[in-house]
Amino acid sequence: MIAIDKTLLSExxxxxxxxCDLSACKGICCVEGESGAPLEEDELQILEDIYPQVxxxxxxxxxxxxxxxxxxxxxxxxxxxxxxxxxxxxAYVTFTDDGIALCAIEQAYRAGKVSWQKPIxxxxxxxxxxxxxxxxxINYHKWHICEPACACGAKIQIPVYRFCKDSLVRKYGQxxxxxxxxxxxxxxxxxx
Numbered sequence: 001m002i003a004i005d006k007t008l009l010s011e012x013x014x015x016x017x018x019x020c021d022l023s024a025c026k027g028i029c030c031v032e033g034e035s036g037a038p039l040e041e042d043e044l045q046i047l048e049d050i051y052p053q054v055x056x057x058x059x060x061x062x063x064x065x066x067x068x069x070x071x072x073x074x075x076x077x078x079x080x081x082x083x084x085x086x087x088x089x090x091a092y093v094t095f096t097d098d099g100i101a102l103c104a105i106e107q108a109y110r111a112g113k114v115s116w117q118k119p120i121x122x123x124x125x126x127x128x129x130x131x132x133x134x135x136x137x138i139n140y141h142k143w144h145i146c147e148p149a150c151a152c153g154a155k156i157q158i159p160v161y162r163f164c165k166d167s168l169v170r171k172y173g174q175x176x177x178x179x180x181x182x183x184x185x186x187x188x189x190x191x192x
Contacts, residue, residue, distance in 0.1 A: 017153030024148035027101030036082030123167035
């Protein structure tokens with residue numbers, strides 16, 4: 001484990017190579033799973049506030065799910081999550097003509113309609129953060145559907161934490177990330 005400020009990171013963030021390959025997986029992480037994308041409490045109001053700008057980018061099924069379920073739900077573990085369409089894909093997901101799942105929130109962001117990119121859990125994936133009493137536990141989430149991403153990451157030799165640089169900087173700041181990058185260099189120098 002690597003400790004930086006009030007975070008404790010799994011060495012898998014250094015060990016595992018990862019780079020999303022949407023042509024192979026088609027964004028299936030937005031479709032499969034037991035519940036919607038995890039949400040932080042401060043994101044709940046953001047989802048409600050930006051909905052009018054995001055709605056034009058959404059599918060009718062997603063709009064209907066939000067009309068019926070709300071902007072978020074509470075899952076069986078008591079965590080806030082995005083609502084699902086018929087227990088499957090995230091209500092905020094859209095699909096390209098060739099079946100690749102995209103995020104309507106991120107599409108609105110890229111179009112300049114909103115200033116919030118998407119839930120941080122989605123931006124960080126495959127990294128998952130568990131907020132504990134005194135620190136955040138930061139781990140790599142291994143899921144069989146991401147095998148193409150692991151193969152792609154291995155080809156280009158990019159560790160998980162570097163693939164997730166933008167989202168980690170968004171969450172913890174550039175200085176924290178620079179410390180993480182230095183920790184990786186020291187870890188590699190130790191023969192890992």
